[in-house]
Amino acid sequence: MLVQIKDIKIKKRVRKDLGNLEDLKDSMKIYGLMNPITLNSKYELIAGERRLQSAIQLGWTSINANIIDNLTEVEQLEMEIEENNQRKEFTDAELMEGYKRLQRLRNPNIFYRIYLFFKHLFEKIADFFRNR
Numbered sequence: 001m002l003v004q005i006k007d008i009k010i011k012k013r014v015r016k017d018l019g020n021l022e023d024l025k026d027s028m029k030i031y032g033l034m035n036p037i038t039l040n041s042k043y044e045l046i047a048g049e050r051r052l053q054s055a056i057q058l059g060w061t062s063i064n065a066n067i068i069d070n071l072t073e074v075e076q077l078e079m080e081i082e083e084n085n086q087r088k089e090f091t092d093a094e095l096m097e098g099y100k101r102l103q104r105l106r107n108p109n110i111f112y113r114i115y116l117f118f119k120h121l122f123e124k125i126a127d128f129f130r131n132r
Contacts, residue, residue: 001065002064003039003043003065004061004062005055005056005060005061005062005063006061008037008039008043008044008052008063009042010045010052013045013049013080014077014080014084015084018049018050018053019050021050021053021054021057024050025057028051028058029058035048035051036063036065036066037051037052037063038066038083039067040069040076041067041069044076046068046071046076046079046080046083047079047080047084048083051063
């Protein structure tokens with residue numbers, strides 16, 4: 001659900017230090033918001049303060065949010081803690097493999113480029129005969 005940022009209330013939070021938001025803001029500029037923030041039915045923030053603050057700093061006026069209704073204060077605090085506690089960073093090996101795959105996709109070798117050329121050519125020929 002798209003929510004006006006001005007309507008969101010931030011109450012007392014567990015996390016005090018939001019850290020550097022520059023990388024998150026850069027990601028949000030390029031890819032948008034990949035994971036909505038979480039609010040209760042009163043539009044009080046449950047999870048996603050870093051994303052919300054990044055959106056504010058980017059000048060966004062609205063943000064995607066999941067609205068969770070009928071939660072006790074205990075359940076809301078549990079969700080805030082859980083959302084921040086269950087993240088797992090990539091290992092160095094996983095991150096390296098991901099960047100290697102990305103590099104190969106961005107810069108395919110000559111054989112793959114030839115394959116793509118002929119694949120595209122055959123698709124065009126097939127389209128030509130289908131549309132006759």
